Amino acid sequence: xxxxxxxxxxxxxxxxxxxxxxxxxxxxxxxxxxxxxxxxxxxxxxxxxxxxxxxxxxxxxxxxxxxxxxxxxxxxxxxxxxxxxxxxxxxxxxxxxxxxxxxxxxxxxxxxxxxxxxxxxxxxxxxxxxxxxxxxxxxxxxxxxxxxxxxxxxxxxxxxxxxxxxxxxxxxxxxxxxxxxxxxxxxxxxxxxxxxxxxxxxxx
Amino acid sequence: xxxxxxxxxxxxxxxxxxxxxxxxxxxxxxxxxxxxxxxxxxxxxxxxxxxxxxxxxxxxxxxxxxxxxxxxxxxxxxxxxxxxxxxxxxxxxxxxxxxxxxxxxxxxxxxxxxxxxxxxxxxxxxxxxxxxxxxxxxxxxxxxxxxxxxxxxxxxxxxxxxxxx
Numbered sequence: 001x002x003x004x005x006x007x008x009x010x011x012x013x014x015x016x017x018x019x020x021x022x023x024x025x026x027x028x029x030x031x032x033x034x035x036x037x038x039x040x041x042x043x044x045x046x047x048x049x050x051x052x053x054x055x056x057x058x059x060x061x062x063x064x065x066x067x068x069x070x071x072x073x074x075x076x077x078x079x080x081x082x083x084x085x086x087x088x089x090x091x092x093x094x095x096x097x098x099x100x101x102x103x104x105x106x107x108x109x110x111x112x113x114x115x116x117x118x119x120x121x122x123x124x125x126x127x128x129x130x131x132x133x134x135x136x137x138x139x140x141x142x143x144x145x146x147x148x149x150x151x152x153x154x155x156x157x158x159x160x161x162x163x164x165x166x167x168x169x170x171x172x173x174x175x176x177x178x179x180x181x182x183x184x185x186x187x188x189x190x191x192x193x194x195x196x197x198x199x200x201x202x203x204x
Numbered sequence: 205x206x207x208x209x210x211x212x213x214x215x216x217x218x219x220x221x222x223x224x225x226x227x228x229x230x231x232x233x234x235x236x237x238x239x240x241x242x243x244x245x246x247x248x249x250x251x252x253x254x255x256x257x258x259x260x261x262x263x264x265x266x267x268x269x270x271x272x273x274x275x276x277x278x279x280x281x282x283x284x285x286x287x288x289x290x291x292x293x294x295x296x297x298x299x300x301x302x303x304x305x306x307x308x309x310x311x312x313x314x315x316x317x318x319x320x321x322x323x324x325x326x327x328x329x330x331x332x333x334x335x336x337x338x339x340x341x342x343x344x345x346x347x348x349x350x351x352x353x354x355x356x357x358x359x360x361x362x363x364x365x366x367x368x369x
Binding site: 005006008009011018062070127159166 | 233236238308310311312313314316317319321322323324326329330331332333334336337338339340341343344345346351353354356357358359360361362363364365366367368369
């Protein structure tokens, strides 16, 4: 999609920074901008709840499609059952048509989907940030209580669960793990669901 | 994985010995920046800082019109001034945690390490997305070179998060 005035900015949400995210970046030989966010700044600024999540931003720096699950391939489809193809089609349509794309929701829907989150999310963000600070200072054990508090305050934020679990032994420190928690949901999504408009019949 | 855990545990142990928090010191993290400040001798549950530390750690200053930073000013309720400003010994102290409550700013605290973290005010966080302006940020690439979202103005940007975990 070069030449369509379209860029991918990919941001790793990794407390371990380049140490954890680096090998993935090197292995995949990506030809777009890849940044490292070791304080989950983007997750907090955009109120995200899991990865992969994508937001569409137009040429004027305005959000035209809010955060939602953004699988761009079918690598883990057997697990999450979200097909990548309709989302890739939507991205291509937007790259072509910009704000006029049928995949760019109107302002009313945007405002509805971007409505402010409660004060608990702010408290959760603070607890998570404090936990990250302690973890980076080497106080891994003392960070756990704050990671847990962040998870309690923002139970729908899978980013805060999965990151904390990955920093140690999830079973030992949190008495659970990703597979176990997903199972408990009984098929309910653990991400912000994708809300693409219904497909229109293809023109012949 | 086991190797990583063991290493982390050893590091943690070493760090605890090296960095046991000194009495009378606190760490204040404000706007993402950590600053070490002096704490008063009495063990209060609130975070009192000197006027000098207030400015150093938060850039806020107590002025006649309120607690101010740049063009932003929060007046202190007249009847409750003693909750926020107090003379103790030679210094004048400011209650930063009470101020956070006053302006709806989330705060998290770790008692053992004497660290206080202050996040953005709820109003600030709420207005961030409802304006539909994409919040800007600056982050490094793998080579350490910083990039801002604003650098991409004039282009459509698919902002995509992922993680190693």
